[in-house]
Amino acid sequence: MGSMVEASCECGYEGTFPIGGGMATFQEECSFPCLCRQCKRVVDANLLTKLACPTCGSENIIPYDQPELCEQQGSNVVASWSFGGQNGRELQLTDGLYFCPLCDTYRLRFFEGDVCWD
Numbered sequence: 001m002g003s004m005v006e007a008s009c010e011c012g013y014e015g016t017f018p019i020g021g022g023m024a025t026f027q028e029e030c031s032f033p034c035l036c037r038q039c040k041r042v043v044d045a046n047l048l049t050k051l052a053c054p055t056c057g058s059e060n061i062i063p064y065d066q067p068e069l070c071e072q073q074g075s076n077v078v079a080s081w082s083f084g085g086q087n088g089r090e091l092q093l094t095d096g097l098y099f100c101p102l103c104d105t106y107r108l109r110f111f112e113g114d115v116c117w118d
């Protein structure tokens, strides 16, 4: 029962990413957009396993809720997901300005996508 979030940037970059996990998989799966510094792109990674890029396998990836990828937090939350466990935390994306790997500036924005992809 996750949701989808859409990302787009003035440079033309666009992507759609799942947030959270499905009904049956929410304990093993928590999808969240991450920046892969190796691929220089936004990837969909599972935060409940060892964090690695699904495309190149690099561990040099950062979830988009980290402050270093967000220049300016927006006032509205476009996606959030909390998960428990040993490193339980709340993941959040706002309508602020995020790092775009394509144009290398903080002009990427997230929008609410379709809900319930499970």
Ligand SMILES: [Zn+2]
Pocket (backbone or CB within 6 Å): 036, 037, 038, 039, 040, 043, 053, 054, 055, 056, 057, 058
């Ligand atoms: Zn990668």
Ligand SMILES: [Zn+2]
Pocket (backbone or CB within 6 Å): 009, 010, 011, 012, 013, 100, 101, 102, 103, 104, 105, 107, 108
């Ligand atoms: Zn861009």
